[in-house]
Amino acid sequence: MQKKYIIDLLAKPNMLNSKPVTTPLSPHPPLTPTSGELFDNPAQYRIVVGSLQYLSFMLPDLAFVVNRLSQFMHSPTVLHWQAAKRVLRYLAGIMDMVSTNAYVIYLGTTPIAWSSKKQSGVTRSSIESEYPAIANATSELMWICSLLTELGVRLPTAPVVYFDNMGATYLYENPVLRSLTHEAHCH
Structure with a gap:
């Protein structure tokens, strides 16, 4: 169930073939409400982060980063979107692991x-x-x-x-x- 959900989530922003990463959040640069330019597709950001919120109930290692990304739903920046895509890349790397x-x-x-x-x-x-x-x-x-x-x-x-x-x-x-x-x- 989780694997199919993750595959569907990765397909939305065309990230099925993205390079996996080993951690869901990079410490640099720090995420602040004004980090970078405004993202031109805030609806896409909200959809992805909302989907990640659902997954964070089953994958506690996502809880912190999803909470952090949720703080920028009203006005996401390009940096926030890059952080959300990093979480998707992390999911791409773990979706075949133990549920x-x-x-x-x-x-x-x-x-x-x-x-x-x-x-x-x-x-x-x-x-x-x-x-x-x-x-x-x-x-x-x-x-x-x-x-x-x-x-x-x-x-x-x-x-x-x-x-x-x-x-x-x-x-x-x-x-x-x-x-x-x-x-x-x-x-």
Whole structure:
């Protein structure tokens, strides 16, 4: 899932064949609100940085640089755009590495629990990697609900788990397929 998202993101600014770099941000020159001339395509900058924000939930090594780039959304410069393209070049170099599973649990609009872990091994499909991640998030959510109940806190609505993998959704909604998959992994 992440690799396809990264490939799609690299394709937008025509950077699929860009030379990879080993770090997402260069210390020089420092990024300031007035660094360089205004970028002539601020919409493209905003689209790329917005897409990077989504990825930063799953790739914590992007968190700092994406936060920094987000500070210039209102008036990006050419230097800011070059920094954003460097992040894309970094992604080009890591997209074939081990994937990361992540989740965030909110109480209302406040995040109260989160996890971001590299997968322990190579999987044959996105379903195989996403389904255990969903189970881990659900287990954490159940524990939090149990704790809140013990504290006398009543939730106004039932908790909801959102995930973005159609195969995992289909597997979850099809109990026959789910039981066959479970048997296949247990034997």
